[in-house]
Amino acid sequence: MFPELNSILNATPDGFKSSDFILVSDRRADASFLIHHHLSFYLRAGCKVCFLGLVQSFSHYSAVGQRLGVSLAQAREKGQLVFLEGLKNSIGVVLQEDTSQETQPLSYLRTPGAGLEGLFRFVDRCVRQRGDGDAGESWGPPVLLIDDLSVLLSLGVSVGAILDFTLYCQATVCSELQGNMVILVRCEEDADDDEEGSNLLQRGLVHQCNLALHVEGLPTGYCRDIHGQMSVWWRQGGETIYNQRKIFHFKLHDKGASFFARGTSSAVL
Amino acid sequence: MAAPVRGMAGSTSIGNTTSFQKKTRSKLVSIPGTRPSVQNGQLLVSSGVSSLDYVIGGGLAVGTLLLVEEDRYDSYSRMLLKYFLAEGVVCGHELFLASARDHPDDIMQELPSPIVDDVAGMKISEGQSQPSDPENPDTMKIAWRYQNQPKVQTALASSVRFGHYYDVSKTMEPELRQAAKCHSFYQLQEMPVATGSSPLPSPYHALLKSIQTVIRKEGFDGSTPQSKVRNVLRLGLHSLGSVLWGDDVCCKDNPAHCHALTTFLYILRGMLRTSLSVAMVTVPSHLIQNRAVMGRIIRLSDTAVALESFKGSEKETNPLYKDYHGLLHVRQLPRLNCLSCEVPDTKDLAFKLKRKQFTIERLHLPPDLSETVSRVSKTDLAAGCGSTATGNKHLDF
Numbered sequence: 001m002f003p004e005l006n007s008i009l010n011a012t013p014d015g016f017k018s019s020d021f022i023l024v025s026d027r028r029a030d031a032s033f034l035i036h037h038h039l040s041f042y043l044r045a046g047c048k049v050c051f052l053g054l055v056q057s058f059s060h061y062s063a064v065g066q067r068l069g070v071s072l073a074q075a076r077e078k079g080q081l082v083f084l085e086g087l088k089n090s091i092g093v094v095l096q097e098d099t100s101q102e103t104q105p106l107s108y109l110r111t112p113g114a115g116l117e118g119l120f121r122f123v124d125r126c127v128r129q130r131g132d133g134d135a136g137e138s139w140g141p142p143v144l145l146i147d148d149l150s151v152l153l154s155l156g157v158s159v160g161a162i163l164d165f166t167l168y169c170q171a172t173v174c175s176e177l178q179g180n181m182v183i184l185v186r187c188e189e190d191a192d193d194d195e196e197g198s199n200l201l202q203r204g205l206v207h208q209c210n211l212a213l214h215v216e217g218l219p220t221g222y223c224r225d226i227h228g229q230m231s232v233w234w235r236q237g238g239e240t241i242y243n244q245r246k247i248f249h250f251k252l253h254d255k256g257a258s259f260f261a262r263g264t265s266s267a268v269l
Numbered sequence: 270m271a272a273p274v275r276g277m278a279g280s281t282s283i284g285n286t287t288s289f290q291k292k293t294r295s296k297l298v299s300i301p302g303t304r305p306s307v308q309n310g311q312l313l314v315s316s317g318v319s320s321l322d323y324v325i326g327g328g329l330a331v332g333t334l335l336l337v338e339e340d341r342y343d344s345y346s347r348m349l350l351k352y353f354l355a356e357g358v359v360c361g362h363e364l365f366l367a368s369a370r371d372h373p374d375d376i377m378q379e380l381p382s383p384i385v386d387d388v389a390g391m392k393i394s395e396g397q398s399q400p401s402d403p404e405n406p407d408t409m410k411i412a413w414r415y416q417n418q419p420k421v422q423t424a425l426a427s428s429v430r431f432g433h434y435y436d437v438s439k440t441m442e443p444e445l446r447q448a449a450k451c452h453s454f455y456q457l458q459e460m461p462v463a464t465g466s467s468p469l470p471s472p473y474h475a476l477l478k479s480i481q482t483v484i485r486k487e488g489f490d491g492s493t494p495q496s497k498v499r500n501v502l503r504l505g506l507h508s509l510g511s512v513l514w515g516d517d518v519c520c521k522d523n524p525a526h527c528h529a530l531t532t533f534l535y536i537l538r539g540m541l542r543t544s545l546s547v548a549m550v551t552v553p554s555h556l557i558q559n560r561a562v563m564g565r566i567i568r569l570s571d572t573a574v575a576l577e578s579f580k581g582s583e584k585e586t587n588p589l590y591k592d593y594h595g596l597l598h599v600r601q602l603p604r605l606n607c608l609s610c611e612v613p614d615t616k617d618l619a620f621k622l623k624r625k626q627f628t629i630e631r632l633h634l635p636p637d638l639s640e641t642v643s644r645v646s647k648t649d650l651a652a653g654c655g656s657t658a659t660g661n662k663h664l665d666f
Binding site: 030032033036055056057059060063064067086087088090091094095096109110111112151153154155156186188189197198222224227252253254255256257 | 309467468469474477478481528531532535536538539540542543560561564565568569604605606607608609610612614616
């Protein structure tokens with residue numbers, strides 16, 4: 001959890017906007033640090049988190065989470081965190097050894113043209129399960145985190161199927177259960193002739209979301225001290241219509257990230 | 270904590286049923302040829318080229334994938350693959366080599382030979398002694414004060430060093446090469462297997478199956494009991510995506526199998542993350558027309574570098590580049606188990622293949638040596654105060 005980002009977004013673990021769909025995207029940069037931030041943020045807030053980790057292993061998030069102060073292994077054990085190991089389970093699915101019921105969420109690997117219904121059923125089941133009987137504690141509103149939805153494009157799923165999936169998820173998680181959704185999408189460079197690509201996916205998702213965080217490199221070139229620029233775009237939400245954009249520069253450290261207004265980096269001042 | 274030092278294998282999490290047990294006495298995993306990273310404790314292996322190790326942050330992390338975009342004639346990328354495999358032989362790692370064009374045995378025979386004093390400990394038998402004084406080899410006549418000091422070991426064991434140097438003009442000794450266990454996969458000799466409803470075309474499917482068999486059989490994923498000494502598996506996959514692998518991503522704008530290579534890399538990533546292995550894949554990216562596919566391939570790998578050689582292009586005769594053989598672009602560096610990644614000093618890197626070293630340096634411009642630059646010659650200024658020689662035109666007091 002990055003305190004500076006919390007103040008930029010006006011959110012704390014005790015009080016944050018519900019029914020929020022946050023889209024994190026990047027272009028030629030790596031925005032996964034924002035996923036780590038949101039993961040530790042929602043775990044601290046006591047929400048039930050359903051994490052689809054499609055590109056990295058659990059130990060990666062666990063190691064970063066420990067630096068940020070949350071223990072993912074403990075959360076998983078308690079039932080607060082449900083983690084879908086995309087990488088590990090996909091080997092068996094593609095090499096056709098594992099056809100059991102547990103691999104239903106990854107059925108898109110076998111038949112990419114069929115869509116993401118199996119994955120949605122998994123998410124649906126997971127977010128509706130609130131509160132474990134034995135511990136007696138019930139968690140807060142459900143949160144769906146997806147690390148790298150655009151990897152599904154690399155596996156052959158069409159943009160339309162992915163947009164359908166996110167619409168279903170938004171209807172279930174945000175509208176029905178008053179939870180939040182954070183999705184990471186990675187885009188390529190602007191390719192105008194990119195019909196079936198991640199740019200189309202990102203445009204479609206920006207249209208659906210409430211808050212869009214876009215990370216890219218500095219427009220003036222490579223700099224060692226400023227790792228990139230993040231633009232925050234508040235779209236419509238609730239009564240007030242925001243539609244406001246702000247741009248910040250950021251620098252990543254070992255245990256966090258610092259955000260500052262353009263031109264106020266410590267390397268410059 | 271021991272978990273990061275064990276590489277990317279996630280088997281130490283609670284509730285996992287593999288037989289990875291924490292060794293209670295030793296805290297650090299000691300596999301020959303590896304060292305923990307100074308940034309985040311990740312287990313690193315050398316890529317065979319020490320300047321490349323420096324550029325990518327100390328070495329290749331175990332469990333990750335290095336993508337090398339080939340240069341136009343595949344000369345330097347093939348060289349990097351050979352360095353990678355040679356380093357595996359010298360460190361005692363197991364090798365897996367897959368190729369579609371040249372037979373893996375041919376590639377293995379071309380491996381460069383390591384420079385001798387680095388591997389003196391490996392092959393020279395213990396019985397050989399240094400030439401010494403024939404009468405009394407033990408007593409020292411001049412340096413008698415040092416008589417009782419312990420003898421200095423000059424022959425280093427190869428497992429102690431991280432990163433070796435190779436002589437490209439010589440090939441590796443057959444005994445040294447055969448001491449390493451090498452599994453090979455030659456696409457042209459494989460029988461096409463009916464893959465059923467797999468999303469992958471047959472060659473990639475067969476290659477993945479073969480890799481999985483090797484990992485399971487040799488126990489790189491922790492499935493064998495603890496008595497076996499742990500080792501690292503190095504996978505070298507040559508020219509993936511080329512037409513010989515049954516893939517048309519390199520020859521068509523809208524390939525029929527546009528997701529084959531990316532699905533393959535995704536599954537390979539999963540296999541690497543769950544075993545003690547490291548892979549180097551070369552891809553002929555200059556043949557891939559679709560830039561979006563290349564972007565996806567880079568994002569699916571962990572470390573990605575691209576080689577651009579000057580051979581055959583107009584840059585070969587450009588005086589700016591006369592000291593180098595090509596440019597090296599670092600496309601992506603991994604962020605493993607931590608938030609921040611290795612931030613390089615500069616992105617303008619050029620490489621040069623010398624006989625004993627593959628150097629990667631910061632590209633700098635040579636001094637301007639054209640004739641139009643006027644230079645003040647030294648003899649005019651060197652005249653002393655008292656001399657009235659003829660060369661004193663420029664001085665007036």
